[in-house]
Amino acid sequence: MLGSTAKDAGDGVIALRPDHLEQAHGLSQALVWPYRLEDWAFALNLGRGFAVEADGRLVGTALWWPYGDSFATIGMIIVSPDAQRQGIGRRLMAALLADAAGRRMTLISTKDGEPLYTQLGFKPFGIVTQHQAILAKVPPIDSAVPVRAARPEDHAAIATIDERASGMNRTRLLDALFAIADVVVVEREGEVLGYGCVRRWGRGVVIGPVIARDQTDARAIIATLASGQEGGFVRIDVTEACGLAPWLVEIGLPQVDRVSAMALGEPPQAQPGAVLFALSNQSLG
CATH class of the missing domain: 3.40.630.90 (Aminopeptidase)
Known part of the structure; x- marks a missing residue:
């Protein structure tokens, strides 16, 4: 499992582990994202993930998936509604980008996430419906x-x-x-x-x-x-x-x-x- 090998990244960011997945599923449910627990497990098994905890509970996630040696996709970037505007998304992205450094990266952006991704250097190249x-x-x-x-x-x-x-x-x-x-x-x-x-x-x-x-x-x-x-x-x-x-x-x-x-x-x-x-x-x- 690639996801279990991601090292702690500092600044309160830790590796996303299989034992986090029930809480991660709860985060996606709070945003009315349709992932099942099985979908989370499938995604983590294929990739590498990071998380932020506060007071013993998960408040943020971010995952990436390596495709060959040159590319990666990024997704499942979630911050709990009651923990937003604290820089958690930016910290997660910083850890993820450092882990995937040297690869060209793509993601599908929500409207809320687009300002942060633009600040980090991402540029739009297409539309998905x-x-x-x-x-x-x-x-x-x-x-x-x-x-x-x-x-x-x-x-x-x-x-x-x-x-x-x-x-x-x-x-x-x-x-x-x-x-x-x-x-x-x-x-x-x-x-x-x-x-x-x-x-x-x-x-x-x-x-x-x-x-x-x-x-x-x-x-x-x-x-x-x-x-x-x-x-x-x-x-x-x-x-x-x-x-x-x-x-x-x-x-x-x-x-x-x-x-x-x-x-x-x-x-x-x-x-x-x-x-x-x-x-x-x-x-x-």
Whole structure:
């Protein structure tokens, strides 16, 4: 577990530990963030976390996830409502940035967090729209797109197209997702050209990541993943640039939020042939 190795960072900031997670879950619940305790454990196991305690209770958290040797994503930055305006968020970010130093970093910013991230040198580079609802009716699947369930032998090809689209080596994330998610791929003439995941998360399920060569394939992947979710709560976070938002609204997943993607250093660059349509979730990217 990477999260258990983060050293105490000084200034009252300590490593976030597994025994903190029930309190961390309580912090996210107080902000009406949808994380389950299992989602916290999944995130900490993949990354490194910091915390601040006051009077024996947790009042702040911040996590980051290494992707290869060059990149990191940042998320789950929370300060208890009754402990805000005390510099806790800034102290947590200082510890996190020192721990991840040398990497180019990205995060998805809330409106409240954006002033601090801007002061720390982060710059916006894109928009993410959040779509969610009880899915009243599953969308039709385009039978012309050859979508099938992923097999273990597909994992290397999935990792390759994921890195092409995300600009980062996310092998550890993918390995963790494959262990808990339903995964489908688009295959043509023996070549895997796209993939998508759906897994239990938050209030129901989250669809993502979704990577494909174009919108037609992305819609078929999403429709396939949603096919077993009728009557259930479905969430998907997509880049505004991918252009899927209007279609998601049409199939019954209205937009409920619009947030900024920000980077410290040059953001990761996609390569031709694969497009990142949906994130795994806003924290993990």
